[in-house]
Amino acid sequence: xxxxxxxxxxxxxxxxxxxxxxxxxxxxxxxxxxxxxxxxxxxxxxxxxxxxxxxxxxxxxxxxxxxxxxxxxxxxxxxxxxxxxxxxxxxxxxxxxxxxxxxxxxxxxxxxxxxxxxxxxxxxxxxxxxxxxxxxxxxxxxxxxxxxxxxxxxxxxxxxxxxxxxxxxxxxxxxxxxxxxxxxxxxxxxxxxxxxxxxxxxxxxxxxxxxxxxxxxxxxxxxxxxxxxxxxxxxxxxxxxxxxxxxxxxxxxxxxxxxxxxxxxxxxxxxxxxxxxxxxxxxxxxxxxxxxxxxxxxxxxxxxxxxxxxxxxxxxxxxxxxxxxxxxxxxxxxxxxxxxxxxxxxxxxxxxxxxxxxxxxxxxxxxxxxxxxxxxxxxx
Numbered sequence: 273x274x275x276x277x278x279x280x281x282x283x284x285x286x287x288x289x290x291x292x293x294x295x296x297x298x299x300x301x302x303x304x305x306x307x308x309x310x311x312x313x314x315x316x317x318x319x320x321x322x323x324x325x326x327x328x329x330x331x332x333x334x335x336x337x338x339x340x341x342x343x344x345x346x347x348x349x350x351x352x353x354x355x356x357x358x359x360x361x362x363x364x365x366x367x368x369x370x371x372x373x374x375x376x377x378x379x380x381x382x383x384x385x386x387x388x389x390x391x392x393x394x395x396x397x398x399x400x401x402x403x404x405x406x407x408x409x410x411x412x413x414x415x416x417x418x419x420x421x422x423x424x425x426x427x428x429x430x431x432x433x434x435x436x437x438x439x440x441x442x443x444x445x446x447x448x449x450x451x452x453x454x455x456x457x458x459x460x461x462x463x464x465x466x467x468x469x470x471x472x473x474x475x476x477x478x479x480x481x482x483x484x485x486x487x488x489x490x491x492x493x494x495x496x497x498x499x500x501x502x503x504x505x506x507x508x509x510x511x512x513x514x515x516x517x518x519x520x521x522x523x524x525x526x527x528x529x530x531x532x533x534x535x536x537x538x539x540x541x542x543x544x545x546x547x548x549x550x551x552x553x554x555x556x557x558x559x560x561x562x563x564x565x566x567x568x569x570x571x572x573x574x575x576x577x578x579x580x581x582x583x584x585x586x587x588x589x590x591x592x593x594x595x596x597x598x599x600x601x602x603x604x605x606x607x608x609x610x611x612x613x614x615x616x617x618x619x620x621x622x623x624x625x626x627x628x629x630x631x632x633x634x635x636x637x638x639x640x641x642x643x644x645x646x647x648x649x650x651x652x
Contacts, residue, residue: 311402311570311571312569312571313347313569313571313572313575314347314378314569314571314572315346315347315348316347316348316349316350316572317347317348317349317350317378317379317569317572317573317576318349318350318352318376318377318378318379318568319349319350319351319352319377319378319379319380319576320352320354320355320361320377320379320380320381321351321352321353321354321355321379321380321381321431322353322355322356322381322560323353323356324353324593325353325381325431325432325560325593326338326351326589326592326593327588327589327591327592327593328592335349335351336588337580337585337588337589338351340585341576341579344579345575345579347572347575347576349576352377355380355381357514358382358383358386358388359386359388361380361382362382362388362391365380365565369392369395369397369565369566370395370397372566373567374565374566374567374568375565375567377565377568378564378565378568378569378572378573378576379562379563379564379568379573379576379577380562380563380565381431381560381561381562381563382560382561382563383558383559383560383561384419384421384558384559384560384561384631384634385469385471385472385475385556385558385631385632385637386469386471386637387634387637387638389421389422389428389561389563390420390421390422390634390637390638391638392427392563392565393421393422393427393428393563396566397565397566398427398428398563398564398565398566399427399564399565399566399567399568399570399573400426400427400564400570401425401426401427401428401429401564401570401573401574401577402570402571402573402574403574405571405574405575405578406429406574406577406578406581407578408577408578408579408581408582409425409429409577409578409581411581411582411583411586411599411600411601412425412429412430412581412598412599412600413598413599413600415626416430416433416559416598419559419631419634420631420634420635421634422561427563427564428561428562428563429561429562429577429581429598430559430560430561430562430598431559431560431561431562431598432534432559432560432589432590432593432595432596432597432598433557433558433559433560433595433596433597433598434532434533434534434557434558434595434596435532435533435550435555435556435557435558435596435618435621435625435629436467436472436475436476436530436531436532436533436555436556436557436558437476437530437531437533437548437549437550437551437555437556438450438451438454438528438529438530438531438548438549438551439521439528439529439530439531439535439536439546439547439548440527440528440529440546440547441521441522441524441526441527441528441543441545441546441547442545442546442547443524443545444463444524444527445459445460445463445527445528447547447549448460448527448528448549449549449551449552450480450551450552450553451476451477451479451480451551451553452480454528454530454551455477455499455500455502455503455508455509456503456508460508460527460528461506461507461508462507462508462510463510463526463527463528464503464508464509464510464526464527464528464529465509465510465511465512465513465517465520465521465526465528465529465530466500466509466512466513466529466530467512467513467514467517467530467531468512468513468514468650469514470632470637470642470643470646471485471556471558471632471637472530472556472558473500473512473530474493474496474497474500474632474646475556475630475632476530476551476553476554476555476556477496477499477500478492478493478495478496479551479553479554479555479556479630480499480551480553481495481496481499482553483495483496484630485556485630485631485632485633486630486631486632486633487633488632488633488635488636488639488642493636493642493645494645497645497646497649500649501649504649510526512650513529515532515535517529517531518535518538518539521539521546522539522542522543522546531548533548533595533596533618534593534594534595534596534618534619536548536618537594537616537618537619538594548618550625550628550629554628554629554630555628555629555630556629556630556631556632557626557629557630557631558631558632559598562577580599581599582599583599583600583601583602583604583605584605586598586599586601586602586605587602587603587605587606587609590602590606590613590619590620591606591609591610591613594613594616594618594619595619596619596620596621597619597620603620
């Protein structure tokens, strides 16, 4: 995931419409408070996340979920919206972590279609979860239980997921439902953007080529990159973006973009003419994962993870962020207070939709040759 747009209107669909939820106090079960590290709970949790990725009360500008956690546990949360790009944030923390130092954070969030979750685990720069303190981990959806970078979920838990597909502006074009059309339709020439993220854009093109993005080979990677390069050279692709496709797509500067599902849910509030679809050859799915950096309090972080894996709390977060929750039962809880959002397939995908999306080969994300070739396409 990349940084999200400012969206004042979205707040009306956020947590302000939900009642305050309660959860049995975790402190008694977890041995009480305390200010130490190790196996003891701290009085403060330092949480680094992406912007606009948790519920906000429009009037108070506070985070209801975090306020509830503090009320139930006595643990204050310092919440830092400081992650705007996986590689950029990793570059900031790599130095101290590589020297065995902490970074004064107990949770940070990285995306699994980048190489960084696997790299952090492989280098030993993250702490193991304290699973005894996360009984609600049983609510993790089955599809997320054993990702390639962390089999058995020893070090990570999903925060939210999203799908990568094609968005288009109906004021400028008819439906854009395939990568073939996106890359070759003359009516779209110079009005198309693709994402900078290798896994998103290359993954979609591989699917269009009939190749498996979950098992990348040199040949399949080169085929996909060559096809994107051809669209760059022809002028079909106007530019590559992070989340900054959002405003121009809404305004009509672009006709179609490779886009993230949750962004389009948000953008619809400003332009109902926007549409999003999984390409006919398949889409990609990614997950942002909570991890505990070395030196962070595994006990305190695990108590928080247990809290947000309560379906009621997960529903409250999903109602605001509009991404795919990894928590079983959240949809049913949200249906009690916000049935419209609970029925949105971009937030709660159907089984049919999930069968059409694919994860990217985690080993390929660490292939220096692939990274170099993709950077050349991006002009970097």
